[in-house]
Amino acid sequence: MKITLLVTLLFGMVVMTTVNAAEKTLTPQQQRMTTCNQQATAKALKGDARKTYMSDCLKNGSSASNEKSLTPQQQKMRECNSQATQQSLKGDDRSKFMSACLKKQV
Structure with a gap:
C-alpha cells in the first residue's frame, strides 16, 4: 500500500514538472497572440472591434x-x-x- 502511494506521488510530481516546463516556452504563434492581445487591451478594444483587430494583428504578424x-x-x-x-x-x-x-496617461 505504501509503495503504491509512493509510486503514485512520484509519478504525479514528474507529470507536474513536465507540464510546467511545457508552459514556460511559448511558440512564435503564442508570442504573437500575447503581443496582439496586449496591444488590443492597451487600445481598450472590445467586442467586434477587438476580434477584427486581433485577426488583422495575427495575420500581419505571420506575413511579416x-x-x-x-x-x-x-x-x-x-x-x-x-x-x-x-x-x-x-x-x-x-x-x-x-x-x-x-x-x-493616454
Whole structure:
C-alpha cells in the first residue's frame, strides 16, 4: 500500500514538472497572440472591434515575421520622441519633456 502511494506521488510530481516546463516556452504563434492581445487591451478594444483587430494583428504578424510589432510603451516612446524632435528640444529640456510625456496617461 505504501509503495503504491509512493509510486503514485512520484509519478504525479514528474507529470507536474513536465507540464510546467511545457508552459514556460511559448511558440512564435503564442508570442504573437500575447503581443496582439496586449496591444488590443492597451487600445481598450472590445467586442467586434477587438476580434477584427486581433485577426488583422495575427495575420500581419505571420506575413511579416521579420518586422516586430511595437509594444504600447514603444509606441508611446516613438510618439514622444517625434514630438521632442518637432520642438527641436535638446539636452536637459529634451530629457524633461520625454520624462513628462512618457508619464502621461493616454
